[in-house]
Amino acid sequence: MNVATDTPACSAFVEQPGPVWRRAVLKVGSSLLAADGGGLTPRFALGLAQFVSANLALGREVVIVSSGAVAAGRAVLPKLADSGAPMAARQALAALGQAQLIGLWQRFFDRPVAQVLLTHDDLRNRRRYLNARATLTELLRLGTLPVVNENDTVSVDELKLGDNDNLAAIVAALIDAEVLFIATDIDGLYSANPRIDPAAQPIGSVAAITPDLLALAGGSGSSVGTGGMRTKLDAAAKAAAAGIETVLFNGTSPAALRALAHGQLLGTRIRTGQTRLAARKYWLRHVPAVAGAAIVVDAGAARAIGGKGASLLPGGIVGADGEFARGDMVEIVCRDDGTQHVARGISQYSAGDIRRIARRHTRDIDATLGYNYGENVVHRDDMVTL
Numbered sequence: 571m572n573v574a575t576d577t578p579a580c581s582a583f584v585e586q587p588g589p590v591w592r593r594a595v596l597k598v599g600s601s602l603l604a605a606d607g608g609g610l611t612p613r614f615a616l617g618l619a620q621f622v623s624a625n626l627a628l629g630r631e632v633v634i635v636s637s638g639a640v641a642a643g644r645a646v647l648p649k650l651a652d653s654g655a656p657m658a659a660r661q662a663l664a665a666l667g668q669a670q671l672i673g674l675w676q677r678f679f680d681r682p683v684a685q686v687l688l689t690h691d692d693l694r695n696r697r698r699y700l701n702a703r704a705t706l707t708e709l710l711r712l713g714t715l716p717v718v719n720e721n722d723t724v725s726v727d728e729l730k731l732g733d734n735d736n737l738a739a740i741v742a743a744l745i746d747a748e749v750l751f752i753a754t755d756i757d758g759l760y761s762a763n764p765r766i767d768p769a770a771q772p773i774g775s776v777a778a779i780t781p782d783l784l785a786l787a788g789g790s791g792s793s794v795g796t797g798g799m800r801t802k803l804d805a806a807a808k809a810a811a812a813g814i815e816t817v818l819f820n821g822t823s824p825a826a827l828r829a830l831a832h833g834q835l836l837g838t839r840i841r842t843g844q845t846r847l848a849a850r851k852y853w854l855r856h857v858p859a860v861a862g863a864a865i866v867v868d869a870g871a872a873r874a875i876g877g878k879g880a881s882l883l884p885g886g887i888v889g890a891d892g893e894f895a896r897g898d899m900v901e902i903v904c905r906d907d908g909t910q911h912v913a914r915g916i917s918q919y920s921a922g923d924i925r926r927i928a929r930r931h932t933r934d935i936d937a938t939l940g941y942n943y944g945e946n947v948v949h950r951d952d953m954v955t956l
């Protein structure tokens with residue numbers, strides 16, 4: 571197997587302490603997986619897989635967001651890559667390459683690799699967002715390694731996320747990760763694209779993603795990459811808004827991988843100071859609730875939510891006002907002693923379902939509805955008290 575050599579620019583970055591984390595997303599770009607310009611190669615994937623394995627062995631959880639399906643597909647059917655139907659051809663290439671991509675990752679791990687393909691709609695629609703979150707969380711609980719990609723085969727241009735840097739940031743927020751690691755073919759963020767400007771200076775840490783900073787970021791440096799540094803900074807901004815730190819490092823560099831293995835970092839840390847909890851609570855406090863929608867609870871549930879920060883279970887629910895869907899933001903009110911606004915949060919069940927399971931034990935949800943989305947009608951992480 572080829573051993574990657576450090577790129578000269580790597581020495582420009584100074585080693586610094588890396589983040590402390592328990593759950594992370596690792597985004598791996600096509601530039602690393604199809605590095606030789608042909609199909610997929612294990613050349614750099616192996617080092618990244620070792621990084622993942624070492625962390626899994628420490629009890630940490632990792633979701634990989636992996637690009638490379640289109641590049642892999644191109645190698646399977648080179649003629650298709652040059653044919654005249656770009657959209658359908660790209661989608662066909664993604665379908666061909668995706669199987670190879672999962673095969674590549676599975677080679678490195680004893681634990682099962684789970685393929686998760688997401689579309690823009692899955693992440694926009696709150697119900698599907700919650701379903702994607704539930705599936706990914708379950709896959710982690712089961713000890714599998716989820717490998718996520720955009721479902722390029724069904725996403726047409728207008729509906730595409732388009733780049734996996736942003737998809738990875740959304741997935742990081744979705745699973746409540748502490749860190750988004752973006753492995754790419756360059757050592758980190760520079761003051762300009764160093765492939766074009768040899769005077770470009772390394773930027774080891776970023777505390778705010780400003781328009782000036784975004785202006786430094788150029789496009790992709792390879793024939794297989796999408797978006798270049800710009801989409802990475804957009805992704806870092808998205809992650810930061812959810813209180814998640816982003817780390818950019820060179821997945822081709824043994825020195826960068828060595829540093830990570832020792833809890834250090836050679837690359838760029840993007841931390842804006844927003845904590846995850848503060849970001850989530852801010853969002854929960856400010857996203858509009860469905861007009862006229864409320865879950866009505868009894869005084870005991872109101873006390874448990876307000877005093878102990880408990881999740882809301884069906885047993886403490888009296889009823890539901892208005893109409894809302896699973897995934898909607900709703901008020902939680904108590905009318906036992908006048909009307910008291912207790913909290914607001916994301917309901918795991920629709921208004922109709924809640925009316926049917928109100929006052930029942932959690933174990934009866936399945937028998938009552940014929941399905942269940944878990945015992946919590948509103949999970950405490952999805953709720954802010956008022």
Ligand SMILES: Nc1ncnc2c1ncn2[C@@H]1O[C@H](COP(=O)(O)OP(=O)(O)O)[C@@H](O)[C@H]1O
Nearest residue numbers: 599600601754760762788790791795796798799
């Ligand atoms: N300011 C910058 N700092 C570092 N890299 C930059 C900058 N501007 C543009 N780039 C380019 O971004 C590329 C990485 O993005 P990309 O090719 O999309 O890779 P990936 O496939 O890993 O997503 C680098 O190889 C580099 O050419």
Ligand SMILES: N[C@@H](CCC(=O)OP(=O)(O)O)C(=O)O
Nearest residue numbers: 600637638639640733734796
């Ligand atoms: N979903 C596409 C990758 C899109 C993308 O963002 O690529 P990259 O810039 O290499 O991370 C694929 O698997 O080919």
